[in-house]
Amino acid sequence: MSTNKDYKWIGTRPIRPDGADKVTGRAAFGADKNLPGMLHAKILRSPFAHAKILSIDTSAAESASGVLAVMTSADMPDLASEMGEAGESAVDFRDLSHNILASGKVLYHGHAVAAVAATSAKLALAALKLIKVEYEELPVVLEIEDAMADDAPILHEDQFTPGGSKDKPSNVAAKMKLPRGDIDKGFAEADIIIEREFTTPTVHQGYIEPHAVTASMSASGHADIWCCTQGTFVVRAMTAKVLGMDVGKIKVTPSEIGGGFGAKTTVYLEPIAVKLSEKTGRPVKMVMDREEVLRATGPTSASVIKIKLGATNDGKLIAAQGSLKYGAGAFKGSPMAPGCMCVFASYEIPNFLIRGFDVVLNKPKVAAYRAPGAPMAAFAMESLMNEMATKLNLDPIEFRLKNAVKEGSVAAYGPKFPVIGFVETLEAAKAHPHYSAPLGKNQGRGVGTGFWFNIGMQSSATINVNESGSVTVITGSADIGGSRASMALFVAEELDISYDLITPLVSNTEEAGYCDVTGGSRTTFATGMAVVKASKNLVANMRKRAAKTWGIDIDDVTWEDGAAIAPAAADKQPLTMAQIATSAAKTGGPLTASASLTAQGAGAGFGVHICDVEVDPETGKTDVIRYTAIQDAGKAIHPSYVEGQYQGGAVQGIGWALNEEYVYNDKGVLQNFGFLDYRMPVANDLPMIDTVIVEVPNPSHPYGVRGVGETPIVPPLAAVAEAVNNAAGVRICHLPISPPRLLAEIDAK
Amino acid sequence: MSKTHVTTTINGDAVEYLCEVDQSLLDVLRDTLELTGTKEGCATGDCGACSVSLDGRLVCSCLVLGVEAEGKQIETIEGVANGTELHPIQQKFLENAALQCGICTPGFIVATKALLEKNPDPTEEEARYYLAGNLCRCTGYDKIIRAVLDAAAEMRGAA
Ligand code: FES
Numbered sequence A: 001m002s003t004n005k006d007y008k009w010i011g012t013r014p015i016r017p018d019g020a021d022k023v024t025g026r027a028a029f030g031a032d033k034n035l036p037g038m039l040h041a042k043i044l045r046s047p048f049a050h051a052k053i054l055s056i057d058t059s060a061a062e063s064a065s066g067v068l069a070v071m072t073s074a075d076m077p078d079l080a081s082e083m084g085e086a087g088e089s090a091v092d093f094r095d096l097s098h099n100i101l102a103s104g105k106v107l108y109h110g111h112a113v114a115a116v117a118a119t120s121a122k123l124a125l126a127a128l129k130l131i132k133v134e135y136e137e138l139p140v141v142l143e144i145e146d147a148m149a150d151d152a153p154i155l156h157e158d159q160f161t162p163g164g165s166k167d168k169p170s171n172v173a174a175k176m177k178l179p180r181g182d183i184d185k186g187f188a189e190a191d192i193i194i195e196r197e198f199t200t201p202t203v204h205q206g207y208i209e210p211h212a213v214t215a216s217m218s219a220s221g222h223a224d225i226w227c228c229t230q231g232t233f234v235v236r237a238m239t240a241k242v243l244g245m246d247v248g249k250i251k252v253t254p255s256e257i258g259g260g261f262g263a264k265t266t267v268y269l270e271p272i273a274v275k276l277s278e279k280t281g282r283p284v285k286m287v288m289d290r291e292e293v294l295r296a297t298g299p300t301s302a303s304v305i306k307i308k309l310g311a312t313n314d315g316k317l318i319a320a321q322g323s324l325k326y327g328a329g330a331f332k333g334s335p336m337a338p339g340c341m342c343v344f345a346s347y348e349i350p351n352f353l354i355r356g357f358d359v360v361l362n363k364p365k366v367a368a369y370r371a372p373g374a375p376m377a378a379f380a381m382e383s384l385m386n387e388m389a390t391k392l393n394l395d396p397i398e399f400r401l402k403n404a405v406k407e408g409s410v411a412a413y414g415p416k417f418p419v420i421g422f423v424e425t426l427e428a429a430k431a432h433p434h435y436s437a438p439l440g441k442n443q444g445r446g447v448g449t450g451f452w453f454n455i456g457m458q459s460s461a462t463i464n465v466n467e468s469g470s471v472t473v474i475t476g477s478a479d480i481g482g483s484r485a486s487m488a489l490f491v492a493e494e495l496d497i498s499y500d501l502i503t504p505l506v507s508n509t510e511e512a513g514y515c516d517v518t519g520g521s522r523t524t525f526a527t528g529m530a531v532v533k534a535s536k537n538l539v540a541n542m543r544k545r546a547a548k549t550w551g552i553d554i555d556d557v558t559w560e561d562g563a564a565i566a567p568a569a570a571d572k573q574p575l576t577m578a579q580i581a582t583s584a585a586k587t588g589g590p591l592t593a594s595a596s597l598t599a600q601g602a603g604a605g606f607g608v609h610i611c612d613v614e615v616d617p618e619t620g621k622t623d624v625i626r627y628t629a630i631q632d633a634g635k636a637i638h639p640s641y642v643e644g645q646y647q648g649g650a651v652q653g654i655g656w657a658l659n660e661e662y663v664y665n666d667k668g669v670l671q672n673f674g675f676l677d678y679r680m681p682v683a684n685d686l687p688m689i690d691t692v693i694v695e696v697p698n699p700s701h702p703y704g705v706r707g708v709g710e711t712p713i714v715p716p717l718a719a720v721a722e723a724v725n726n727a728a729g730v731r732i733c734h735l736p737i738s739p740p741r742l743l744a745e746i747d748a749k
Numbered sequence B: 001m002s003k004t005h006v007t008t009t010i011n012g013d014a015v016e017y018l019c020e021v022d023q024s025l026l027d028v029l030r031d032t033l034e035l036t037g038t039k040e041g042c043a044t045g046d047c048g049a050c051s052v053s054l055d056g057r058l059v060c061s062c063l064v065l066g067v068e069a070e071g072k073q074i075e076t077i078e079g080v081a082n083g084t085e086l087h088p089i090q091q092k093f094l095e096n097a098a099l100q101c102g103i104c105t106p107g108f109i110v111a112t113k114a115l116l117e118k119n120p121d122p123t124e125e126e127a128r129y130y131l132a133g134n135l136c137r138c139t140g141y142d143k144i145i146r147a148v149l150d151a152a153a154e155m156r157g158a159a
């Protein structure tokens, strides 16, 4: 492993290769793809949150002006329930299909029921009104605990709780249990025990770019899909499954992607666009509007989390118990499991019991959102850690240091931690001037920490050398925040050539080797690993070419400064990469190298955030006035984009803590379906977000990289809540800490 | 429905187009004229991704009708650079890594240009308030605000 070495390129901050196109408007995003003769399709959505579909009559719409095709779930194959790996987590393809177009029942307000393709978006919208759907309304269930009740309205008559009744269907789709030691004994030995229940609301990822796709089906049965996605290969796999096609007949070309944060790892529109294109023989474009995005795509789970924590007077955690309930939305698959695995992962606790529940209810099916499941769990656990520190009269960071996991600790979810940087990150937070800066009236400070596993999975990379010695690097990993720059930096470092000679491309599913989704903070880690491996293969190949040219043994050729050299043969002038490339025809043909792998050893990421707020006791309004995000990156390949991940994640967490929530009426109709009322942080809500990059290299990566994208959203919820507690003297267990809620708490004091 | 004929100026070019009376300027730019650099994030005036300048005034093009452009001067993101030479604001956005996904970037750059034309030396707070109508979900605004202040300093130096 190459650590503590001076790198020429790794760790520098060059301008990103795709930057110029993005500041001039040239970069093409999802909705920017147009094809000649293209149709526009729109979706009819359910006006009820829970209802049986008795009949759908599309005849009037079909004969409406400009309409070329109408489709419903009847146009898609009837799939049996089948779990498959897609994206970061498992998915049931039948659920996926029924989410794309409702079959038999609608399960949330905004659930897609039918789609119309017409010569213009306006005509398609007009035709939607001509589709007659007969519904039988059913009782609606929106809250997790209501959905778990014995007499709850049942969403799926064929869903039974594993290990539960086999006759009585249930909204509890899955349960999980993680035990260690003996909690009764542990709590009996505890000097202080705190128990509280925490809730978090449904929130949306809030990417600025709505979902968009253009699809074109050829007469030979090949489908071309252009869309904004975090994973072209996932779009291909899901579309193939849902439409009963072979993956080899689908080509997915990624546009630039205007944010995803995990939610663009599934499909909503793509199979519909392909099917409508097949029906009409014309390209079909579909673009969601903001209301559709909020009503019917990937929010993340609301949660109800109860934790009981026991510690001894010397500040050691001795027992913990957690019950974590996550709302999945209309179909199973909340991030309950990662939530359970994360909740106690940062601390050494000899006795614990974790129980998790995955609960369906009449809201849109949740999608991944940055460290899925972890922020809610950390809100509960870290809030209690802060309260416990106060009770123990210990500094909150000191208290965490006494219990922090380190190399060799057995993680709550099973494996032994390799080299990790939690202690180093806590120490860096403690030493930061922010931590000891004075506070004013109505101001308070809070800390929170966060953990995320990070993942490896499959990646491929190809490097082609041009005859001038410049190179193209091709991967299939969507660039959602600067990963092209990282890929170019890896190649520059490995080949020892200038960053400017490298063009990194994100290519389609037919030209790039297989890559799993850009998610789980895996791209710089795993695709980066493939790029490094391909670079090493290329260097070996170029050394071979030089050896051949010189008529010496390859072992006598080394690579330095972008050239082959023969240290032992003084008469051999270095052969530069350009020279080797120019003469490639004579030494064995074009220079190209590939690598593919299943990356092992993703390094866990730990973060510590320090937040200062000022609370207005008259209005209950909270302003974040200073914020510092400290996190172990392993090794920052392009530090600016690492900082950007810390800052962006922190601010999403601040929004989650202070403002964001889905507001439903009792019929299950979302009331705040636009950016005006679904209030995400804007520039004047925030201070600068300071960052500290801690670097404890991941021994499994050639440059020590750990994923960085997800951890930053984990600490803020508790950090903000604790800061509010210290400013206003009220302990908030229910998010968001909106002004009316905080004011009520202050008044009740 | 018959369309209305509109004569206008976009990024210095004389442009004519036909549009429906209820069509937004954003849709005209993107769909009719294929100037897709201007983005749609909401179509309700809440995100700023569609920012353009209309007779020197910063507007959300999703809230302006295509027919309202008659006789006006429009400037979009496509007109900010001088040929292949980036505007200092664009250059500073790149140098400061002020974009992650980049979907908000055209709107921020057009809005920043409008800000700096009015106020060449904004404080951090003034920049934050002026740009409060532009949503960015990726960056947390830190690097955007730094890029704006950096660009302002550069442009004052150059002036
Ligand atoms: S698209 Fe115009 S403000 Fe959002």
Ligand code: FES
Residues within 6 Å of the ligand: A208, A258, A259, B098, B099, B100, B101, B102, B103, B104, B105, B135, B136, B137, B138, B139
């Ligand atoms: S960079 Fe993605 S929304 Fe601003």
